[in-house]
């Protein structure tokens with residue numbers, strides 16, 4: 001079964017522990033983002049790994065190439081399955097990120113997948129053009145960032161499932177599209193702008209989906225997760 005990646009957007013480890021209690025012994029694919037990591041530090045990753053979960057460390061690095069390369073060397077040592085940067089940091093920064101990750105990965109250990117954020121799923125086309133002064137459409141901007149990411153030697157991108165078909169046309173087969181902004185029909189959209197249901201993400205061909213609040217804020221998280229898991233595996 002392909003597992004949806006659960007965004008563990010909690011303020012502390014206790015919040016995560018309470019949440020995980022709903023799942024008995026199930027091995028999950030979880031995402032640790034800024035909220036949790038900046039409170040708990042790298043130990044949160046060590047703890048989740050010890051529980052048997054796979055981890056996407058979503059820190060979205062965006063800095064000068066040398067700084068990102070050094071930071072990635074450290075991230076590699078945490079043994080996460082995947083991590084990321086912002087494609088807007090540019091080709092030199094992304095190449096530096098990959099160099100750091102390769103250098104920091106111990107022999108015999110698998111290098112974490114490295115992907116780049118194109119345009120955040122909370123960004124609308126109008127906001128992108130106004131805030132970032134980008135004159136092209138959102139689809140074109142996302143496609144450009146995907147090609148730049150591939151040229152930089154990374155494994156894939158973060159985008160909305162709405163852009164996956166276009167990206168797949170201009171990138172290699174193995175190039176990964178990870179899609180947050182997933183909302184089961186009827187659930188609250190919140191601050192997300194480019195949303196897709198788990199079933200549609202499956203149909204479109206997303207490689208991974210990331211789901212946070214529809215699971216973490218649910219009264220019955222395990223049931224919400226199971227329903228999304230089923231849809232995401234083409235059973236709906």
Ligand SMILES: O=c1ccn([C@@H]2O[C@H](COP(=O)(O)O)[C@@H](O)[C@H]2O)c(=O)[nH]1
Nearest residue numbers: 007033119120121180181210211212213
């Ligand atoms: O473009 C992006 C990149 C990252 N995210 C992250 O995914 C989750 C989504 O959570 P929801 O509660 O399902 O909205 C969150 O941690 C974001 O930081 C994203 O949404 N869009």
